[in-house]
Amino acid sequence: MPVLDIDKIRRDFPNLATRGRDDKPIIYFDNAATTFKPCQVIASTHSHYCHRTANIHRGVHYLSEEATAEYESSREKVRDFLGTRNTFEIIFTKGSTESINLVAASYGRRFIKQGDEVIISEMEHHSNIVPWQLLREETGCVLKVIPFNDEGELILEEYRKLLSPRTKLVSIVHVSNSLGTVNPVKDIIRLAHAAGALALVDAAQSVSHAPIDVKDLDCDFLVFSGHKLYGPTGVGVLYGKEKLLESMPPYQGGGDMILSVTFEKTIFNRLPYKFEAGTPNIAGVISLGEAISYVNNLDAGQLIAYKKELLAHGHKVLSQVPGLRMIGTAKEKAPIFSFVIEGIHAHDIGTLVDREGVAIRTGHHCTQPVMKHFGIPGTARASLAFYNTKEELDIFAAALNKSIKVFHD
Numbered sequence: 397m398p399v400l401d402i403d404k405i406r407r408d409f410p411n412l413a414t415r416g417r418d419d420k421p422i423i424y425f426d427n428a429a430t431t432f433k434p435c436q437v438i439a440s441t442h443s444h445y446c447h448r449t450a451n452i453h454r455g456v457h458y459l460s461e462e463a464t465a466e467y468e469s470s471r472e473k474v475r476d477f478l479g480t481r482n483t484f485e486i487i488f489t490k491g492s493t494e495s496i497n498l499v500a501a502s503y504g505r506r507f508i509k510q511g512d513e514v515i516i517s518e519m520e521h522h523s524n525i526v527p528w529q530l531l532r533e534e535t536g537c538v539l540k541v542i543p544f545n546d547e548g549e550l551i552l553e554e555y556r557k558l559l560s561p562r563t564k565l566v567s568i569v570h571v572s573n574s575l576g577t578v579n580p581v582k583d584i585i586r587l588a589h590a591a592g593a594l595a596l597v598d599a600a601q602s603v604s605h606a607p608i609d610v611k612d613l614d615c616d617f618l619v620f621s622g623h624k625l626y627g628p629t630g631v632g633v634l635y636g637k638e639k640l641l642e643s644m645p646p647y648q649g650g651g652d653m654i655l656s657v658t659f660e661k662t663i664f665n666r667l668p669y670k671f672e673a674g675t676p677n678i679a680g681v682i683s684l685g686e687a688i689s690y691v692n693n694l695d696a697g698q699l700i701a702y703k704k705e706l707l708a709h710g711h712k713v714l715s716q717v718p719g720l721r722m723i724g725t726a727k728e729k730a731p732i733f734s735f736v737i738e739g740i741h742a743h744d745i746g747t748l749v750d751r752e753g754v755a756i757r758t759g760h761h762c763t764q765p766v767m768k769h770f771g772i773p774g775t776a777r778a779s780l781a782f783y784n785t786k787e788e789l790d791i792f793a794a795a796l797n798k799s800i801k802v803f804h805d
């Protein structure tokens with residue numbers, strides 16, 4: 397099998413050439429927070445504002461038609477990328493957070509009643525916890541939580557016990573941003589459906605991990621953010637099955653989501669526009685389409701194999717760092733390394749390796765229940781993308797060793 401040309405890929409990402417503190421080359425290991433963007437994506441944003449600035453859907457003039465065509469062609473790219481049946485099922489939002497809030501506010505308020513149950517897991521990002529708590533406050537529904545074991549794997553026997561005839565929705569993260577665990581979402585969805593519940597997949601991290609096929613997963617909703625898929629910030633996606641989206645009330649009211657308005661009555665627009673009130677992030681949506689084209693041009697099998705190599709190498713070199721304890725050692729993992737080092741606060745680790753040019757994240761990663769599980773305030777987290785290398789991991793391990801020495805001297 398031909399190998400990925402990582403050097404060529406790296407040249408597509410101008411940010412990889414940025415120099416960091418003390419003019420050191422930057423090693424960017426904060427990809428779970430946001431990824432760098434290839435020049436094709438940056439050029440697309442630039443080109444939109446230079447040559448195609450116009451509002452969409454409403455204009456009869458040339459620029460508006462062009463911008464509308466590009467915007468809608470992005471929707472087609474997302475449809476193809478997720479393997480959905482049609483473009484009505486693709487709603488553009490600000491990101492994963494807004495997509496989950498949309499489902500909680502629209503589906504939740506209409507269909508989830510007092511005593512109904514929503515199941516999430518102990519490893520959810522706050523954006524898949526808080527919207528359901530807000531719904532609980534409003535409706536009196538019950539929130540149940542699937543626990544995970546000390547490796548960071550969901551305990552499926554406990555999940556089976558939580559399912560009941562009152563379960564309305566199971567909302568679950570596909571790849572944990574703080575543990576790296578890849579959850580068996582297909583099984584989780586199958587069990588939810590068998591109990592008569594719907595299933596939402598938070599694909600914020602998984603969308604860049606491996607190809608997603610919503611028809612195969614059979615999830616009812618799926619969310620992701622453009623900026624974690626080498627695209628721009630401020631744009632994301634909600635996929636929902638057409639019948640469900642049809643049954644849901646609008647999330648926000650305003651322009652573009654209506655067919656007609658009188659003071660007596662408003663008739664809502666058809667899908668997907670019913671859920672896209674106001675002027676959207678036009679340049680962002682178009683550039684997200686470009687990011688998808690970029691990823692589609694790479695060989696998915698090779699990317700998966702390469703990330704597995706990075707994962708194995710990372711675990712090997714980090715296991716040799718004295719006092720380092722990995723948080724999240726699931727059998728199925730993405731190359732996300734969350735860890736603590738005995739006697740050193742995670743923030744100090746982050747600050748010390750930053751001096752060596754390595755950008756990592758420290759803290760609770762918006763998953764405080766995960767930290768509570770392990771009885772720690774936070775972790776240091778290195779999260780890798782396909783443009784990272786084993787050499788960078790070696791430099792990182794050396795930077796950690798040096799930092800430990802500096803700290804103890």
Ligand code: PMP
Pocket residue numbers: 428429490491492493494521523524569571572573598600601621762
């Ligand atoms: N879910 C997961 C698993 C995430 O990692 C993140 C972002 N860290 C989110 C949801 C929220 O994404 P956004 O901030 O782009 O809305």
